[in-house]
Amino acid sequence: AQSVTQLGSHVSVSEGALVLLRCNYSSSVPPYLFWYVQYPNQGLQLLLKYTSAATLVKGINGFEAEFKKSETSFHLTKPSAHMSDAAEYFCAVSADTGRRALTFGSGTRLQVQP
Amino acid sequence: EAGVTQFPSHSVIEKGQTVTLRCDPISGHDNLYWYRRVMGKEIKFLLHFVKESKQDESGMPNNRFLAERTGGTYSTLKVQPAELEDSGVYFCASSSPGTGSYNEQFFGPGTRLTVL
Numbered sequence: 209a210q211s212v213t214q215l216g217s218h219v220s221v222s223e224g225a226l227v228l229l230r231c232n233y234s235s236s237v238p239p240y241l242f243w244y245v246q247y248p249n250q251g252l253q254l255l256l257k258y259t260s261a262a263t264l265v266k267g268i269n270g271f272e273a274e275f276k277k278s279e280t281s282f283h284l285t286k287p288s289a290h291m292s293d294a295a296e297y298f299c300a301v302s303a304d305t306g307r308r309a310l311t312f313g314s315g316t317r318l319q320v321q322p
Numbered sequence: 323e324a325g326v327t328q329f330p331s332h333s334v335i336e337k338g339q340t341v342t343l344r345c346d347p348i349s350g351h352d353n354l355y356w357y358r359r360v361m362g363k364e365i366k367f368l369l370h371f372v373k374e375s376k377q378d379e380s381g382m383p384n385n386r387f388l389a390e391r392t393g394g395t396y397s398t399l400k401v402q403p404a405e406l407e408d409s410g411v412y413f414c415a416s417s418s419p420g421t422g423s424y425n426e427q428f429f430g431p432g433t434r435l436t437v438l
Contacts, residue, residue: 212364244429249431250431251325251326251413251428251429251430251431251432252365252413252415252429253429254426254427254428257426298365300365308353308355308370308417308425308427309355309367309370309378309380309381310355310357310365310367310427311367312357312364312365312366313364314362314363314364315364315365
């Protein structure tokens with residue numbers, strides 16, 4: 209069984225500040241981990257994914273995430289927030305056991321203040 | 323290349339009525355998934371098609387929900403009869419065929435269903 213916990217349903221940062229969105233997971237098998245972003249009135253877009261290669265994963269729009277097995281974490285960061293980063297972010301986990309369904313966290317809405 | 327499309331974008335129905343949601347995956351994608359997000363909660367998996375076959379339907383909440391994918395192209399999700407708790411956003415996703423390494427799931431914009 210797998211689960212994902214996203215700490216903080218709402219996060220607010222100033223433009224130019226560090227963005228840190230937290231994700232902890234639980235998985236009985238080696239996980240695949242993902243961050244998706246949803247902009248208003250759009251579908252979910254994949255930001256980045258961890259699939260057992262490098263533990264530091266770089267994604268689109270300057271985001272990156274680090275897989276830490278000992279902490280069961282996959283936090284999303286961006287050094288400098290931009291107004292266009294305002295959106296809802298979802299962490300998800302999957303297992304390569306043939307069952308490809310994604311298990312999502314409850315989402316974190318990021319606000320960027322000018 | 324066209325993305326995953328869903329129709330309608332919004333649907334408002336009364337309790338007891340029937341609603342059918344449609345998803346058109348990216349051309350050539352054998353895998354098709356349905357997910358649902360109830361207000362403020364996490365996005366939950368409903369089921370997974372590989373071509374026209376149901377690979378995994380462990381997330382379907384009850385027998386009021388019927389998903390089909392005739393011909394292995396587009397899929398429909400019918401809710402009959404709809405209940406208040408069925409309100410939410412229904413997402414469809416598709417991914418390319420193949421096994422082994424993970425294939426990215428591409429999501430549609432969702433259908434927002436409101437049951438009154």
